[in-house]
Every structure is written in C-alpha cells, then in structure tokens.
Amino acid sequence: MKRTKISLRVGSSEEFFNRLREHAKKLDKGETLPPGITITFEDPIDLLKVITSERVRLLRRVKEQSQQISALASGLKRDVRAVSRDVSLLEKAGLLRTSYRTNPGHGRLKVVESVAQEYKLIASL
Numbered sequence: 001m002k003r004t005k006i007s008l009r010v011g012s013s014e015e016f017f018n019r020l021r022e023h024a025k026k027l028d029k030g031e032t033l034p035p036g037i038t039i040t041f042e043d044p045i046d047l048l049k050v051i052t053s054e055r056v057r058l059l060r061r062v063k064e065q066s067q068q069i070s071a072l073a074s075g076l077k078r079d080v081r082a083v084s085r086d087v088s089l090l091e092k093a094g095l096l097r098t099s100y101r102t103n104p105g106h107g108r109l110k111v112v113e114s115v116a117q118e119y120k121l122i123a124s125l
Contacts, residue, residue: 005036006095006115008051009122010044037116039094044123050093051121054078055086059119062096066113087112095119 023033041047057076061067067075073083090096097115100108 004034004116005118005120007036007038007120007122008047009038009040010042010047010124011040012042016040037094047121047123050089050095054082055090058083058086059090059095059114062112063114063117063119066111068109068111072112 019038026033041050054076058072061072061075069084069087070080072078072087073080076083087096087098091098095115097113099111099113101111103109
C-alpha cells in the first residue's frame with residue numbers, strides 16, 4: 001500500500017528535533033499524526049544529490065504506473081544503466097521500491113514502484 005505523502009526538506013538538526021517533539025506532544029495527547037514520511041537533509045546540496053531533474057521525471061513516471069527498468073528507460077529516452085543507477089539511489093533514499101515478478105518462460109522481471117502518492121519538496125535558503 002502506498003503511503004500518502006513523502007516530504008523531502010532541508011532543515012537543521014534543531015528543526016528536526018523540534019518537529020519530533022511536537023509529534024511526541026500530539027501523541028501524548030492522544031492525537032493522531034497525518035500519515036507520511038519526512039526526510040530531512042541538513043544541506044541543500046545533499047538534497048540535490050538525490051533529487052535531480054532526471055530523477056524527478058523518473059518519480060513522476062513511476063508514480064503513474066509501476067514499470068520495468070527497461071520500459072522506464074525507453075519512456076524517458078534514457079540509457080537503461082543510468083535509469084537502473086537512479087532507481088537504486090532513489091530506493092536507498094526510500095522514495096521507490098523494487099520487486100521481482102515472474103515472467104512466464106523468461107525468468108523474473110524487476111519492477112519499480114512508487115512508495116507514495118505524493119512527493120513534496122520543501123527547501124528554503
């Protein structure tokens with residue numbers, strides 16, 4: 001099941017811990033937190049190492065429909081190896097998921113899936 005939202009943001013460790021404290025206060029009061037994941041980068045350059053224009057295109061394509069890496073590469077008009085590297089990096093960052101499916105008579109297929117219905121980028125300098 002896809003999570004509702006993944007937020008990528010730039011912020012200090014102090015902001016990160018303040019947000020955690022606010023969540024803890026809400027939970028202590030019995031309030032529920034909105035579903036989703038927030039990934040915080042301390043440096044905007046680190047965020048830009050993960051999110052490039054080509055990776056944003058890839059995320060958009062996979063969000064519409066799960067696909068094989070070769071189909072993604074073809075649809076994006078990119079090299080299969082480059083798309084494979086981008087998928088691996090985005091999977092390590094928690095933004096994509098891959099799984100293997102049986103391809104009758106041809107072994108297994110690696111399929112790339114979105115983990116969120118919405119990706120939100122938040123940055124301020």
